[in-house]
Amino acid sequence: MLLLSGLKKHFPIRGGLFGATVATVRAVDGVSFAVRKGETLGIVGESGCGKSTTARLLMRLMDPDAGRMVFDGEGVGQDAQTGGITLKEYRRQVQMVFQDSYASLNPRLPIEESIAFAPKVHGVAPSEARARAHELLAAVGLAPATFARRYPHELSGGQRQRVNIARALALQPRLILLDEPVSALDKSVEAQVLNLLVDLKAKFGLTYVFISHDLNVVQYISDRVLVMYLGQVVEQGPVEAIYERPAHPYTRALLASRPSMDPESRRTEPPLTGDPPNPINPPSGCRFRTRCPFAEGICAEREPVHSDLGAGHEAACHMAEPGSGHSQAGRLAA
């Protein structure tokens, strides 16, 4: 449905006397993946791994420095003559829900107006847009009679996030990008919103890209999972493969870092030491090698390629690539 290839976004850091570029943050550095129709693709990673930049690129809130995006076989952002889809039309098909439910709603508009705003921009008559807003409010579990005229500050966090979801649905999009939609919510409310997302997906036949740092939530909701580290995809595959047979040492460490919930099986040693390095000067070769317990000479010399582990599961690690020069090369190969 949506194909991304070789997506890059570098942010220059200016400094010095004449504002010369002194360094570059490689926020997203060569990311390629596909979103299939009807699936939920989870993207996980720590802060600074580029998951939110990827979301903004996906939504075209910023332009990539390199790479191509193809939506339903049409290049995004090109005009129709060259076989493309315009940004306005693309954004009708792809909508986004942000983490901060308050900052993403206009505080001066009643929520029904916020929801009806985008359809009006796209040429729907105001009365019809408002009627549709009421339907959507009902669909996300907020009674229109009670809530339609309320302002964002009169709602709780969970209710506001429902409004954001309703607004994202207003243009009848096919793909919804959810950037940490439940991270700011309390646990009991988080479960309500996750249930709602599952229901809406079935009801409207949606496709989700779900970005989160919470591994348990991603496991719950995703069909396929993408693991990012320092601006690159290190592993991707079906959710069962990633959680039961993680191949990349980073994915394994990330999964092992989850608190256990069981006081009887507490860990004694952390799976990883140190913080993720700065994306301004990422390590050469494999970017994870500075924290990787299996790092060898080859890892500093050559960037690992994505090796196929079967059934759509792939990892960018020298250990997964037969003949890579790593002493444990091919150990993980399919």
Place this chain on the structure above:
Amino acid sequence: MSEVLERPMTPIATAKPLVKVRDLSVRFVSRDSTMHAVNGVDLDLAAGEVLCILGESGSGKSVTLRALMKLLPKTARVLGQIEVAGRDVQAMNERQLQDFRGSDVAMIFQEPMTALDPVFTIGQQIAETVVRHEGVSRAAGMARALELLELVQIPSAKRRLAAYPHELSGGLRQRAMIAVALACKPKLLLADEPTTALDATVQIQVLLLLRKLQEQLGMGVIFVTHDLGVAGEIADRVAVMYAGRVVEEGPVGAMMRGPLHPYPRGLLGATVHGGMRGQRLTTIPGAPPSLETLPTACSFAPRCAEAEPACLAGVPAPRSPVPGRSARCIRVADAS
């Protein structure tokens, strides 16, 4: 590790408690409304024990923690008895509080960037605390600062002494804040969601570090969190708060295996963990009550599936089915 678990779970009776809170209530009074943030909390903490206060936003957990150090703003009306290390916190004046904070009790916060002073180096901030409380020279203070940075496992500690907070990563900053808090070997460490803002791989490092330091230094720790998993990693005992009251209290293992009160039971059911794929999540309907009026019945009754008319008759008193555990629910059997 097993030592932690085999330690007797109710050492309160034998040792003199480090913290004793009785009937604590905190109200925030403004011109047009009164918020009943904390409504009658009793807490006990033995020396060397880790208590987790678990609750959602607005449950009063952070307010309770701040009251222990008398850090609440002037608009707060604090009632009840608070005793820390044998001293009556409520009765202390500003000067006594200055001595008390830092040497008896220290606190670490969720956001180290706002808790640390951006214009002083890490070394200066630790040394300042040591010099202020122990009256040693600046050089001795700096030497202590270096030791402390090594204690909290900051790599190349010597170089980091001269670093400003913005030059450190999130995990290192949190470690530096722990070093400041531990500078004068407090008997009690208060931690307000110190790992919430950290990444998963860093969070587990900081949790394990805190547990190790706690065992090494024999501190009592009160750890506020909303994350059941974090409580499972660090707590000896857990107190679950809802609408300004402790609704359940007990050893962490027993609580995780079988909560007594319907609220923590709902919370456990609503927490997503592995192996729940495809299942519908159980949720707690509704939202926590507004605390503008003092709850006169069980505050959880409106959201509780098991509520009955008797629940609305009055605030349920804590009931204890087994020694060391208690819950404020009328459906819990009372053995005592």
